[in-house]
Amino acid sequence: MAQAAAYGRGYTIRQGFSPWVFLLPTLIFFVGYQVYPIFRVIWISFTNFEFLSNEPADWVGFANYIEALNDPLMWKSLWRATLFTLMFLPGTIVLPLLLAVLIDRVTQPRLATVYRVILLIPAVIPSTLVFVLWKWMYNYQVGPINHFLVETLGIFTVYDAPQWLGGTPLTLPAIAIMEVWWGLGYHTIFFLAGLAAIPKDLPEAARIDGANEWQVFWHVILPRLAPIMMILVVLRFGTAMAVIDEYLIFGGFNRDSPTYTWTIFMYDQAFKLGLWRQGFAAAIGMIGAVAMVLVMMILLRIFRSRD
Numbered sequence: 001m002a003q004a005a006a007y008g009r010g011y012t013i014r015q016g017f018s019p020w021v022f023l024l025p026t027l028i029f030f031v032g033y034q035v036y037p038i039f040r041v042i043w044i045s046f047t048n049f050e051f052l053s054n055e056p057a058d059w060v061g062f063a064n065y066i067e068a069l070n071d072p073l074m075w076k077s078l079w080r081a082t083l084f085t086l087m088f089l090p091g092t093i094v095l096p097l098l099l100a101v102l103i104d105r106v107t108q109p110r111l112a113t114v115y116r117v118i119l120l121i122p123a124v125i126p127s128t129l130v131f132v133l134w135k136w137m138y139n140y141q142v143g144p145i146n147h148f149l150v151e152t153l154g155i156f157t158v159y160d161a162p163q164w165l166g167g168t169p170l171t172l173p174a175i176a177i178m179e180v181w182w183g184l185g186y187h188t189i190f191f192l193a194g195l196a197a198i199p200k201d202l203p204e205a206a207r208i209d210g211a212n213e214w215q216v217f218w219h220v221i222l223p224r225l226a227p228i229m230m231i232l233v234v235l236r237f238g239t240a241m242a243v244i245d246e247y248l249i250f251g252g253f254n255r256d257s258p259t260y261t262w263t264i265f266m267y268d269q270a271f272k273l274g275l276w277r278q279g280f281a282a283a284i285g286m287i288g289a290v291a292m293v294l295v296m297m298i299l300l301r302i303f304r305s306r307d
Contacts, residue, residue, distance in 0.1 A: 175250055190232055
């Protein structure tokens with residue numbers, strides 16, 4: 001009996017332990033790939049670590065944070081990222097929502113599928129091709145956008161045509177338009193999934209009660225799409241505030257350029273200037289990350305579903 005009881009306890013322990021064995025590779029990967037780098041960056045931000053220096057890093061406490069917060073460029077770069085986000089976010093909500101409502105009303109399944117496939121084409125194009133395509137479209141001399149404005153519409157001449165790229169005031173709006181186009185189909189699919197989850201009898205009941213199409217949309221459909229909007233706003237807020245590749249390609253490292261945001265400021269300090277002050281760059285990154293988290297918490301509260 002004692003042997004059977006011991007065997008039973010051992011079997012129970014093995015049964016309780018076996019799920020964690022299968023989770024172990026994932027936990028190791030998560031800790032090594034996600035958790036450790038975060039804590040490593042936090043530690044570096046409290047040191048004077050310089051990658052190209054032969055001197056060992058010393059603990060400097062909050063000196064990097066104080067220096068960053070006292071640098072006008074830090075606040076200016078955060079404001080530039082905020083401006084881009086304000087230009088970009090409405091396009092991730094209004095246009096995809098409008099397209100989703102229109103496509104959802106298409107009654108022919110094949111035609112609706114064709115529309116979905118066409119919308120998803122930009123989302124599957126590699127980023128390199130997207131950048132090359134739009135850099136050509138925005139080209140001052142041979143780009144089709146300026147050609148249309150100058151040769152077709154006659155609004156501008158070759159001497160005063162818009163300079164879309166190169167750190168001009170038009171660079172941020174130009175990048176925002178590119179980003180909205182790039183993610184249009186992807187964001188539309190989100191709303192189509194949300195519309196498919198709404199029971200069809202709810203809009204019909206509202207119409208029977210005398211509600212017009214605008215009232216049905218505003219009071220029945222839109223509130224039930226709030227979780228979708230929350231996901232898109234929070235996700236795209238994070239990506240918009242942390243954009244870096246587009247700024248490097250279309251704006252460069254000119255500090256007076258509107259594309260010189262806090263991410264470029266951080267990259268510039270970490271990999272371009274002097275001895276690569278990565279301790280200071282880490283502090284810049286942590287300040288930007290904390291600011292983003294605070295705003296995300298506010299957005300989650302605003303867009304949470306009240307249904």
